[in-house]
Amino acid sequence: MLNRVVVTGIGAFTPIGHDISTFWRQVVNGQSAVDRITRFDASLFRTQFASEITYFDPATYLTRNDIKRTDRFTQFALIAADQAIQDSGFDLDKMDPFDVGVIWGSGQGGTETLEEQTKEYVLGDGHPRFSPFLVPKVLVNLASGLISIRHGLMGINYTAVSACASSNSALMDAFTYIRLGKAKIIVSGGSDAPITPSSFGGYCAMKAMSTRNADPGTAARPFDVDRDGFVMGEGAGALVLEEYEHAVRRGATIYGELTGAAMTADAYHITATHPDGIGATRAMQLALNEARINIEDLDYLNAHATSTPVGDLSEMHAVAKLTGSKKTSLHISATKSITGHLMGAAGAIEALICLLAMRDNVIPPTINTEVRDPAIPETLTIVLKEARTATVQSAMSNTFGFGGHNGIVVFQKV
Known part of the structure; x- marks a missing residue:
């Protein structure tokens, strides 16, 4: 057990x-x-x-x-x-x-x-x-x-x-x-x-x-x-x-449960993510499997999305492979637009954001995005400009690193 x-x-x-x-x-x-x-x-x-x-x-x-x-x-x-x-x-x-x-x-x-x-x-x-x-x-x-x-x-x-x-x-x-x-x-x-x-x-x-x-x-x-x-x-x-x-x-305060985590490698390029998001898709699916939930059950995704032309697009295509051709209740935001990219600390900071989003039932915004890239699948709901109130029972945080590292964690309310 x-x-x-x-x-x-x-x-x-x-x-x-x-x-x-x-x-x-x-x-x-x-x-x-x-x-x-x-x-x-x-x-x-x-x-x-x-x-x-x-x-x-x-x-x-x-x-x-x-x-x-x-x-x-x-x-x-x-x-x-x-x-x-x-x-x-x-x-x-x-x-x-x-x-x-x-x-x-x-x-x-x-x-x-x-x-x-x-x-x-x-x-x-x-x-x-x-x-x-x-x-x-x-x-x-x-x-x-x-x-x-x-x-x-x-x-x-x-x-x-x-x-x-x-x-x-x-x-x-x-x-x-x-x-x-x-x-x-x-x-x-x-x-x-x-x-x-x-x-x-x-x-x-x-x-x-x-x-x-x-x-x-x-x-x-x-x-x-x-x-x-x-x-x-x-x-x-x-x-x-x-x-x-x-x-x-011991009567501790519980912010949430870490229920799934996975890593894969792109095996593609020293710095660039795989343009088709193959490794990212696999890592997200493995983390969801371990958490015993489907992508349809996921409420919030804190995207790695660093504001690079190739990286943002490959990540969104990877997510779309999981969600399919229909709109879901999944809300997506990229909080690096607010914090900047904290490099090796990014995953921890964005894990905290996932936990606090679950605690307060709020989706933080993606700021500065004026014209959404038309190459991003229209089925994906990206929260722009202002935070949005929504029930958040589960949240996922994506991180990708130079060398082709894909690291995913999933949290759920207890």
């Missing part, structure tokens, strides 16, 4: 809100944080804007020692995980610490630290004065490691890396371990801090990002006929996943 897995704690540290309540209010209201970059001079870059976390003083959340030994992506992870653990209210003193683990996700890890340290060496006098914290700050797995150290969580611990599908990979793994009885609680989610000159410049060189420099607030426009690329973001999302009976016994 497989265990049931529920979500009992949530946390978010994002460009549109440094806590869950602010974050969710901004999502529902369609308030974006996309603006010109302030973290470095981007005036000569092809793209000059992003979705940044501004007014961030790590000393507000972390000790001096914590700050000294952590990269920005780990700081985001610690803050979001703190929120989720506090929200969950589990008492480690009443548990075996080996029953509580951390499975995190990140696409890039400590890019900022590596960039800064390399620059100091190259532009210095040739002496290798590297920080003793360089390696711990750069390593992708240090986010999960430091969350466990901070809270004394001694169970399974690692970080999943599958580019922009990383945090859905982490959620899927956490789901599996709890179902198999290998853990009672797992803190999961993802974080990334990719807005650095080298990382940002690399995406500019790929021509993957929007170049609407004159009007960055409307640059992220999924499904629009004039979409021209994604908007980079940064931040973290955290979820406490827990075995259902354990959560019930």
Whole structure:
């Protein structure tokens, strides 16, 4: 008998809100944080804007020692995980610490630290004065490691890396371990801090990002006929996943049940999704099968839709293969139009949106889309401009990553 897995704690540290309540209010209201970059001079870059976390003083959340030994992506992870653990209210003193683990996700890890340290060496006098914290700050797995150290969580611990599908990979793994009885609680989610000159410049060189420099607030426009690329973001999302009976016994608040998760590979291209969405269709169907529901029973889909010409279209064709030729009650939105694309944290952030949509029975909007691409099947209902009230008993979150990774999770009300 497989265990049931529920979500009992949530946390978010994002460009549109440094806590869950602010974050969710901004999502529902369609308030974006996309603006010109302030973290470095981007005036000569092809793209000059992003979705940044501004007014961030790590000393507000972390000790001096914590700050000294952590990269920005780990700081985001610690803050979001703190929120989720506090929200969950589990008492480690009443548990075996080996029953509580951390499975995190990140696409890039400590890019900022590596960039800064390399620059100091190259532009210095040739002496290798590297920080003793360089390696711990750069390593992708240090986010999960430091969350466990901070809270004394001694169970399974690692970080999943599958580019922009990383945090859905982490959620899927956490789901599996709890179902198999290998853990009672797992803190999961993802974080990334990719807005650095080298990382940002690399995406500019790929021509993957929007170049609407004159009007960055409307640059992220999924499904629009004039979409021209994604908007980079940064931040973290955290979820406490827990075995259902354990959560019930301690009287925990349950946001929803994770009932299905699946991954496939496109095996097609280093960066592009398969134009026919073959891998995405298969992953969605596998996740629905595991959740024991049909696409007709699904109320909300938070699409990966990053506002790229090929990606949005291939995803919608993949969804249409499942829904068929008739209109369904499925509502679709692309909240990256609001948050920006938080890279390895995207799946966690959008999982939170799915859970909050179920809690409040509201479909968040897709903003900035002025003219829907006529190539998108007309049978699909996409929520544009304003949030919509609707009964949400089940929700799916799609994530796709460079390398052809397709990661899908399905949540249902308990």
